[in-house]
Amino acid sequence: MSTNLPKIKPMLAIQADPFNSDDYLYEIKWDGYRALAYLDEQTTILSRNLLDLTERFPELLHLHNKVSGKPVILDGEIVVLDEGKPSFSKLQSRGKISDILKVKRMSKQIPATFIAFDVLYKDGESIMNQPLELRKKDLERIVEHGSDIIVSQYVYGSGIQFSEAVRRIGLEGVMAKRLDSPYISGKRSNAWRKIRNIRSAEFVIAGWDRGEGQRKLGSLVLVAYDQGQWVYMGKVGTGFTRDEEINLLTILNQVKTDTAVFNPVKGEFRAPVWVKPVLVCEVNYTELSPDGRLRHPSYKGLREDKKPEECTIKQVEK
Structure with a gap:
């Protein structure tokens, strides 16, 4: 992990019911392990409690090769996709394995993907005080999509309709995030709202x-x-x-x-x-x-x- 990048606890959300607002964007609430990826000359992945998850997911060891503007810190979710949908049970079967050989085998049989939905540091400098909308645009510019990393997509304004569409296809829920919100490390804020179907x-x-x-x-x-x-x-x-x-x-x-x-x-x-x-x-x-x-x-x-x-x-x- 780069010595120039600080350890950051992720921003948290409050519970909410579906709503429409032009001040918010809406994206899928991914069912996985919340994680921050520290990307410089190598990849380090820390959990929301700052536990090192890197060795548990060797298929994600080269995320630093998929981004520009390093050093970078990305906020996201580690998921295992099963027919396009996150499977928490399959992810959990990965997360509890510590034997190195088993970890490597499972990384090929049940590969994980990092879903990136925010960027906190770019070019080694914090952009956490910038509005979310600008950070999202930076995220799209610096990440090269692949099987190991995907940028979470979103819609503007239509939270109720988006929530219903997500519910119909059987996903866990939706995240609503205010467009002008800064990133507040380790805090629960009404600028981010989680809308659960379950x-x-x-x-x-x-x-x-x-x-x-x-x-x-x-x-x-x-x-x-x-x-x-x-x-x-x-x-x-x-x-x-x-x-x-x-x-x-x-x-x-x-x-x-x-x-x-x-x-x-x-x-x-x-x-x-x-x-x-x-x-x-x-x-x-x-x-x-x-x-x-x-x-x-x-x-x-x-x-x-x-x-x-x-x-x-x-x-x-x-």
């Missing part, structure tokens, strides 16, 4: 309830962080395959503890096993009940790129 949020696993019959894992116990304490959000017992069930139990057994990190409601659990609040998972759901429980939750996968303390009540879509 409600989804990250939660911390606080334990699991034992299953019945052949299922050893009945459900995961979920909590969210609120003002220094963990709040119970409900259980999720669907969405994981048999292989995922086995993998989860292996990981969960390594972080078992004697007591729950929240105050369990009497009668809520049959045979719970508590764990330390260190594992983050993403869950799809329809809505929250009046008492703050997830309705119709479905497990989506572990998120190694998220910290437990980021899983706050405020981030859960009401």
Whole structure:
């Protein structure tokens, strides 16, 4: 990584419903790992929490050859495309592999793509204070499209229609971004708004309830962080395959503890096993009940790129 390029935490968005505005552009919300690419004489890719992802995705090691105006920092998303649509499950199967030989093999069998949607540094200088619209034009000029890198496309003004079109083809959602907005590192701003077709949020696993019959894992116990304490959000017992069930139990057994990190409601659990609040998972759901429980939750996968303390009540879509 170039010593002249600072480590930057990505700008974040607030939740929103579809809307039209000539002050905003609208682009696909890509379902992958948020990442910043530092491109100079080599490629370095850092997660939103500044973890180095470079070695996990060797097929992206030459992104620096696809851009001009180096040194450059690009904001984007690492995705695995399956028939043109991002597959988070396939991406996750890549993300959890650490063996070098397996990583190289999987990089050819299930290749990842970097979807670039912003440029923060160009020619070694920050352009984060420039309006988004100008940064987007710079991004188009400096990136050469290929199988390893694509520039995210967008439309102006027609957010409701674009959201509906994205929903019809089965994508996760839309990002609305104000045209004149600067890039605010590490901050959540209403200049960027995420419009989800499927409600989804990250939660911390606080334990699991034992299953019945052949299922050893009945459900995961979920909590969210609120003002220094963990709040119970409900259980999720669907969405994981048999292989995922086995993998989860292996990981969960390594972080078992004697007591729950929240105050369990009497009668809520049959045979719970508590764990330390260190594992983050993403869950799809329809809505929250009046008492703050997830309705119709479905497990989506572990998120190694998220910290437990980021899983706050405020981030859960009401």
